Amino acid sequence: MRTYTYNLMATNGLMTGMGGTYAGKGYTVTGVKAKAVKRAKNVALFLVAPFIGLAYLIAFPIVGLALLAWTAAKAVLNNAKARPLALALAAPFIGLAFVTVGPIAGLGALAWIGAKAALKR
Numbered sequence: 435m436r437t438y439t440y441n442l443m444a445t446n447g448l449m450t451g452m453g454g455t456y457a458g459k460g461y462t463v464t465g466v467k468a469k470a471v472k473r474a475k476n477v478a479l480f481l482v483a484p485f486i487g488l489a490y491l492i493a494f495p496i497v498g499l500a501l502l503a504w505t506a507a508k509a510v511l512n513n514a515k516a517r518p519l520a521l522a523l524a525a526p527f528i529g530l531a532f533v534t535v536g537p538i539a540g541l542g543a544l545a546w547i548g549a550k551a552a553l554k555r
Contacts, residue, residue, distance in 0.1 A: 510520045 507520070510516045
């Protein structure tokens with residue numbers, strides 16, 4: 435094995451040397467324990483893989499529809515005739531967002547100012 439490759443593997447926490455030394459972040463395991471650690475990681479990934487796939491399966495349609503809506507909104511807002519209608523249709527949703535987020539942001543600001551005043555004493 436070339437020195438460069440060996441050093442690269444050692445710094446990245448890969449299996450190094452013929453003795454089976456596993457040098458991960460913050461720990462070093464040798465021999466049979468290194469194989470057990472690697473096997474445990476593989477088993478954990480095997481068990482979690484369906485849930486990762488499910489997350490992707492659920493997220494892709496949502497992300498796709500959001501991108502489609504974003505592209506359509508940009509196209510409509512560039513059209514001079516459709517812009518007022520689009521803004522009129524979006525106004526209730528923008529107002530709902532402000533009504534929902536406003537009190538939460540106000541309570542956060544009030545807590546921030548109160549904490550600053552309490553810590554000054």
